[in-house]
Amino acid sequence: MARLSFREQVLRVREDAIVSSVNRLLAEKGFDSMTVDEVAADVGIAKASLYKHFASKEALAAAAMVRVLQRAMHVIEAEADKPDASASDRLRAVTRWTLQVQLAGEMPSLPSQNSTLRSALIADRVYIDLLMEVSERLGQWIVQAQRDGSLTSQLPPEVILYTLFARACDPVLGFLKAGGQHSDEQIVDWVLSSCFDGLAARA
Amino acid sequence: MARLSFREQVLRVREDAIVSSVNRLLAEKGFDSMTVDEVAADVGIAKASLYKHFASKEALAAAAMVRVLQRAMHVIEAEADKPDASASDRLRAVTRWTLQVQLAGEMPSLPSQNSTLRSALIADRVYIDLLMEVSERLGQWIVQAQRDGSLTSQLPPEVILYTLFARACDPVLGFLKAGGQHSDEQIVDWVLSSCFDGLAARA
DNA sequence: GTCTATAGCCAGATAGAC
DNA sequence: GTCTATCTGGCTATAGAC
Numbered sequence: 001m002a003r004l005s006f007r008e009q010v011l012r013v014r015e016d017a018i019v020s021s022v023n024r025l026l027a028e029k030g031f032d033s034m035t036v037d038e039v040a041a042d043v044g045i046a047k048a049s050l051y052k053h054f055a056s057k058e059a060l061a062a063a064a065m066v067r068v069l070q071r072a073m074h075v076i077e078a079e080a081d082k083p084d085a086s087a088s089d090r091l092r093a094v095t096r097w098t099l100q101v102q103l104a105g106e107m108p109s110l111p112s113q114n115s116t117l118r119s120a121l122i123a124d125r126v127y128i129d130l131l132m133e134v135s136e137r138l139g140q141w142i143v144q145a146q147r148d149g150s151l152t153s154q155l156p157p158e159v160i161l162y163t164l165f166a167r168a169c170d171p172v173l174g175f176l177k178a179g180g181q182h183s184d185e186q187i188v189d190w191v192l193s194s195c196f197d198g199l200a201a202r203a
Numbered sequence: 204m205a206r207l208s209f210r211e212q213v214l215r216v217r218e219d220a221i222v223s224s225v226n227r228l229l230a231e232k233g234f235d236s237m238t239v240d241e242v243a244a245d246v247g248i249a250k251a252s253l254y255k256h257f258a259s260k261e262a263l264a265a266a267a268m269v270r271v272l273q274r275a276m277h278v279i280e281a282e283a284d285k286p287d288a289s290a291s292d293r294l295r296a297v298t299r300w301t302l303q304v305q306l307a308g309e310m311p312s313l314p315s316q317n318s319t320l321r322s323a324l325i326a327d328r329v330y331i332d333l334l335m336e337v338s339e340r341l342g343q344w345i346v347q348a349q350r351d352g353s354l355t356s357q358l359p360p361e362v363i364l365y366t367l368f369a370r371a372c373d374p375v376l377g378f379l380k381a382g383g384q385h386s387d388e389q390i391v392d393w394v395l396s397s398c399f400d401g402l403a404a405r406a
Numbered sequence: 407g408t409c410t411a412t413a414g415c416c417a418g419a420t421a422g423a424c
Numbered sequence: 425g426t427c428t429a430t431c432t433g434g435c436t437a438t439a440g441a442c
Contacts, residue, residue, distance in 0.1 A: 011407095030316040032235035035435065046409050051437065053407095088403070111314070112374060113233040152404045159393045160402055162378045171315060171372065175365045190362045198401025199363055200291070201355045214425095238417060249427050254419065256425095413438075420431070 015053050015063075018043050023064040026108035031061055031117060058120035062127055064108045068101070069130040076137050087141040088150035091164065092196060094138065098167050099188045103177060109169050135161060167195060218256055218266075221246050226267040229311035234264055234320060261323035265330055267311045271304070272333040279340050290344040291353035294367065295399060297341065301370050302391045306380060312372050338364060370398060 004012065021042040025034045036057050040047040054060045075097045079090040101107045110117060121127055142160050145151035151160065172194075176187045207215065224245040228237045239260050243250040257263045278300045282293040304310045313320060324330055345363050348354035354363065375397075379390045 028316070030314055032314070033316055036437085037435075045407095047436090048410085048438075049408055057436070109316075111233055111235065112377065113231070113236050149404055151402055152400070154400070155393055155397060155402070158382075159375070159379065159397065162375045163397050163402060165378075166374050169374065170369065172362070172365045172369050174315060175368075176362065179361075190358055194358060194362065194366050194401075196401050196403045197355070197357070198397075198399050198403075199354055199358070199366060200399045200401075201352055203406060239419085240417070248425095250418090251420075251428085252426050260418065407442105409440105409442080411439085411441105413436105415436085416434090418432090418434105421429085422427100423429105424425105424427080 014045075018050065018053060018060070019063045019067050022060045023067060023106060023108050026061060026064055026110070027102075027105045031057075031110050031114060036060070056120070058117050061108070061110060061117060062121055062124045065110070065121065066124070066127050066130060068106075068108060069127070069134060071101075072098075072134055073130065073137075076134065080137075086148065086150060087144035088148075091138065091141050091145060091151075092192065095164050095167055095195065096188060096192055098164075099170070099173060099191055100184070102168060102170070103173050103184050103188060107168055138164060163195070167191070217246075217248075221253065221256060221263070222266045222270050225263045226270060226309060226311050229264060229267055229313070230305075230308045234260075234313050234317060239263070259323070261320050264311065264313060264320060265324055265327045268313070268324065269327070269330050269333060271309075271311055272330070272337055274304075275301075275337055276333065276340075279337065283340075289351065289353060290347035291351075294341065294344050294348060294354075295395065298367050298370055298398065299391060299395055301367075302373070302376060302394055303387070305371060305373070306376050306387050306391060310371055341367060366398070370394070 018039070021039050022034075025038060025042065028034075034057075036047055036050060039060065040050050043050070050060075054063065072094070075094055076090075079085065079093050082090070085093070098107070110121075112118075139157055139161055142151060142157045146153045146157065170191060172191055173187060176182055176190070177184070182190075221242070224242050225237075228241060228245065231237075237260075239250055239253060242263065243253050246253070253263075257266065275297070278297055279293075282288065282296050285293070288296070301310070313324075315321075342360055342364055345354060345360045349356050349360065373394060375394055376390060379385055379393070380387070385393075
């Protein structure tokens with residue numbers, strides 16, 4: 001790893017602050033409602049300065065997505081290091097982390113319809129590579145869990161993978177939180193249970 | 204029911220055409236990306252004429268939501284009329300319908316973050332009343348199914364209700380459809396199974 | 407690289423003739 | 425009620441001084 005000059009470190013820190021703001025605002029308001037002016041105000045710099053760091057609003061969102069995927073990879077690696085956990089345990093743990101992040105208002109949410117954003121994301125090599133890596137790691141655990149009989153074999157691994165990914169934007173968390181009746185832990189437990197155990201009664 | 208004059212009937216038909224366009228565009232692009240110009244072009248009238256029928260873009264979206272809730276109520280009533288169905292069967296059937304509508308590109312999707320839209324919706328008495336009625340009808344079936352042991356009692360009825368509602372915007376359907384590998388029926392079956400039976404293997 | 411100021415665009419809503 | 429033409433505001437992005 002090359003040593004960074006002081007100037008480069010300052011740059012890093014500033015960009016990190018920008019991405020943090022973007023991440024939070026994306027979680028709060030979504031991509032379309034978030035304005036670049038807001039981001040600049042939140043970071044405490046001028047809008048034009050933002051554009052010296054990131055070429056476009058889409059690039060800002062992509063950076064936030066890259067960061068959350070990096071966090072996810074760290075969680076995955078931490079789970080992989082636990083010697084006694086089953087594949088199913090690991091998937092549950094990663095899914096739990098996803099729900100917690102969303103409930104904490106730290107999960108950036110992107111509209112799947114916005115085409116300019118989609119284009120920017122699939123053109124972003126770093127983002128795509130990370131997404132593939134996360135998918136592969138989870139995919140291996142899914143297949144393993146199906147083999148050892150802890151996850152259903154009725155569903156293709158692909159369907160299970162997508163279902164887990166979708167927990168990152170599950171609106172049920174927000175509904176329950178809006179009610180204000182339950183603790184975050186309780187909410188996460190319920191959604192996790194509905195996801196893995198289903199709504200139907202177990203025999 | 205009062206007889207409508209010819210002029211009023213023409214009005215009805217036109218507004219119905221407008222709501223149809225809005226419904227489809229909302230399903231396709233979402234509220235933020237949908238423009239009023241597009242709606243006008245799709246219906247084939249001038250934008251100013253649209254505003255003679257609906258006061259705002261939010262009102263257009265509300266009308267589409269009212270319509271889809273009316274469709275849902277019809278489905279619910281049709282299910283209620285089936286003499287031999289269990290509460291659980293009825294919930295599955297209504298959920299299946301929801302998934303089919305979404306997969307057919309006919310489910311209007313609204314961003315939960317947009318505040319002006321939220322305000323417009325909760326101010327719309329017709330929308331709120333319908334939403335409450337649908338919730339109550341489903342809620343009764345949920346409690347009943349929990350009592351007869353076909354739905355889990357581990358989760359509060361509220362959680363189950365929200366989980367079913369959330370199927371209307373489940374991104375898993377879109378992911379699987381985008382792959383182009385599977386039939387719509389197959390996709391619906393999988394998602395329905397993941398929802399009710401869960402991802403974990405059944406004993 | 408940071409700022410202020412502004413260009414350029416687009417979309418929601420309206421004016422006013424017919 | 426329908427149209428054409430326009431207003432208005434907000435947002436992304438940039439120019440240009442320092």
